[in-house]
Amino acid sequence: xxxxxxxxxxxxxxxxxxxxxxxxxxxxxxxxxxxxxxxxxxxxxxxxxxxxxxxxxxxxxxxxxxxxxxxxxxxxxxxxxxxxxxxxxxxxxxxxxxxxxxxxxxxxxxxxxxxxxxxxxxxxxxxxxxxxxxxxxxxxxxxxxxxxxxxxxxxxxxxxxxxxxxxxxxxxxxxxxxxxxxxxxxxxxxxxxxxxxxxxxxxxxxxxxxxxxxxxxxxxxxxxxxxxxxxxxxxxxxxxxxxxxxxxxxxxxxxxxxxxxxxxxxxxxxxxxxxxxxxxxxxxxxxxxxxxxxxxxxxxxxxxxxxxxxxxxxxxxxxxxxxxxxxxxxxxxxxxxxxxxxxxxxxxxxxxxxxxxxxxxxxxxxxxxxxxxxxxxxxxxxxxxxxxxxxxxxxxxxxxxxxxxxxxxxxxxxxxxxxxxxxxxxxxxxxxxxxxxxxxxxxxxxxxxxx
Numbered sequence: 162x163x164x165x166x167x168x169x170x171x172x173x174x175x176x177x178x179x180x181x182x183x184x185x186x187x188x189x190x191x192x193x194x195x196x197x198x199x200x201x202x203x204x205x206x207x208x209x210x211x212x213x214x215x216x217x218x219x220x221x222x223x224x225x226x227x228x229x230x231x232x233x234x235x236x237x238x239x240x241x242x243x244x245x246x247x248x249x250x251x252x253x254x255x256x257x258x259x260x261x262x263x264x265x266x267x268x269x270x271x272x273x274x275x276x277x278x279x280x281x282x283x284x285x286x287x288x289x290x291x292x293x294x295x296x297x298x299x300x301x302x303x304x305x306x307x308x309x310x311x312x313x314x315x316x317x318x319x320x321x322x323x324x325x326x327x328x329x330x331x332x333x334x335x336x337x338x339x340x341x342x343x344x345x346x347x348x349x350x351x352x353x354x355x356x357x358x359x360x361x362x363x364x365x366x367x368x369x370x371x372x373x374x375x376x377x378x379x380x381x382x383x384x385x386x387x388x389x390x391x392x393x394x395x396x397x398x399x400x401x402x403x404x405x406x407x408x409x410x411x412x413x414x415x416x417x418x419x420x421x422x423x424x425x426x427x428x429x430x431x432x433x434x435x436x437x438x439x440x441x442x443x444x445x446x447x448x449x450x451x452x453x454x455x456x457x458x459x460x461x462x463x464x465x466x467x468x469x470x471x472x473x474x475x476x477x478x479x480x481x482x483x484x485x486x487x488x489x490x491x492x493x494x495x496x497x498x499x500x501x502x503x504x505x506x507x508x509x510x511x512x513x514x515x516x517x518x519x520x521x522x523x524x525x526x527x528x529x530x531x532x533x534x535x536x537x538x539x540x541x542x543x544x545x546x547x548x549x550x551x552x553x554x555x556x557x558x559x560x561x562x563x564x565x566x567x568x569x570x571x572x573x574x575x576x577x578x579x580x581x582x583x584x585x586x587x588x589x590x591x592x593x594x595x596x597x598x599x600x601x602x603x604x605x606x607x608x609x610x611x612x
Contacts, residue, residue: 198253198282200268204244206237207521211405214262214398215269216241220252223279226272233269236398240488240524241517250274253282256289262398331356399486409548417543418593419580422601424559428575430607439504442479442533445556447503447610450475450495452600453529459596460528461551461587469551469587478527478547479507481514488514489547491527500610535559541578552583552593577604 203213214236220226231243232252253273257263271282327349328335338355340347387393396404427448431441453460453475463469475496478489490510492503513519529551532544535558544555562576579600583593603609 197274198278198285199248199250199272199274201232201246201270201272203257203263203265203267203269204235205265206235206240206242206244207525210237210265210402212262212264212398213237215257215259217259218255219243222252222255224252226250226252236517240513240519242520246272248272251276251279253279254286256286327352327356331358397485399483399488403487406548407545410545413546413548414585415546415582416585416590416593417580417582418590418597419541419578420597420601421576421578422604423564424575424577424604427604427607428559430610434500434611437501437504438508439500440507441535442531443500443504443507444607444610445533445604446477446479446492446495446507446531447498447500448600448603448607449529449531449554450477450492451603451609452596453477454496455599456592456596458592459552459583459588462528462549463551463584463587464549466586472528474526474528476526476528478524478530478550480530480532480544481511483515483517488519489524489527489530490514490519491523491525493526499612530554531556535577541580543580544582546582546584550584551588552581555580555582 206213216234216236218233220230220232226232226246227249228247229245230249232246233244234241235244250272251274252270254271255269256271257267257269263269271286273279273282325335327333328338328347331352333352333355335347335352338347338351341351427441427444431439431444434444457471460475461469461471474494476491476493477495478491481488481490490507490513492498492506492510495503498506510519510523513523527547527550530544530547530553532553533556534542535556538558540557540560542555542557544553546553557578557580559575559577561573563571564574564576565571579597581593581597
């Protein structure tokens with residue numbers, strides 16, 4: 162067996178020990194690590210998030226936090242989430258108070274490594290509060306550039322990407338450039354000043370053409386004046402996200418197919434299992450998932466306009482109305498789970514949705530959507546296709562209806578109408594009709610739902 166001893170760790174001999182004792186003791190020079198003031202940024206919590214709102218700060222100014230500690234609760238376009246800090250230190254200054262909204266990537270607080278850096282951080286925060294923000298173009302060529310705000314130089318210059326590009330082009334040493342941007346960042350104007358480049362004069366933009374009267378200002382995107390006496394309420398973060406998604410959805414070529422089915426047996430099954438927590442929505446999700454497994458093209462999606470992808474998992478997103486908006490919790494692998502497990506999972510997701518505690522994977526992984534307004538007495542409606550999905554099913558109420566059988570005899574049975582909106586780029590009429598036939602067979606003979 163090889164020895165674990167290393168030659169570099171062998172003990173010195175006696176003569177060598179004597180020489181070491183006689184030699185003057187030299188103190189090893191330890192590297193000095195300078196403390197820094199770091200920024201806590203507004204994180205991106207979902208693929209569609211553009212800005213975030215501060216719900217509450219769990220850490221106050223002066224608190225010392227460790228890496229991984231939650232410091233703030235942020236309202237994204239889908240949920241309220243605790244945000245952890247990636248670095249330890251002292252919360253020196255809070256830049257965005259509770260209720261404030263800032264874009265993703267903007268600084269929301271300053272973190273100091275030591276007590277000595279707290280004063281520096283608060284000075285930077287005060288400079289920001291007095292109006293020092295991102296670099297702005299000069300309003301006039303004759304206007305003199307503002308005097309740079311003195312900022313303690315960090316160990317490594319922090320610069321914008323464009324400033325780094327200019328410094329490389331003009332061979333400017335970034336270490337010698339004083340940053341005048343927020344928190345001491347080196348901006349493009351700083352690099353140009355160091356290179357002796359005068360700022361270009363601002364050219365006034367041409368006057369916009371006179372507006373042309375249109376018959377439908379909404380269709381052209383024009384803003385309509387408020388109705389006299391009306392109260393204007395700005396969108397919440399969630400409502401803004403819903404608005405963007407719905408506008409994006411309208412650019413997708415869709416078509417709609419309606420289908421009616423008898424639900425007597427499904428209603429009887431529901432009466433048997435509702436005491437175990439199984440809702441009508443869960444039964445419909447299970448039926449839709451089983452039909453999707455047999456018609457994978459309806460479970461497919463087109464995201465780039467050039468191709469479509471078959472999704473290996475059947476993840477059914479269910480529309481849920483919450484205060485101030487709409488969420489779509491996702492029941493993943495719904496075709497593979499029994500109705501009782503689906504019901505338990507749905508109760509957890511529903512509670513999270515109503516308290517805005519859903520995680521991104523719990524609302525963004527849907528491959529097909531279902532919206533059920535039957536419990537509100539709605540008999541039929543059309544749903545708007547969510548971005549990135551191939552189809553959405555709108556379910557109406559199951560109502561007693563006079564129907565005729567194949568022999569011409571009339572009877573009263575419970576009938577339910579569903580309308581499916583689909584992306585016509587990947588799903589055609591025959592595909593959707595075949596899917597609805599399979600779905601109707603499962604609903605009208607629901608024994609397979611309990612297997």
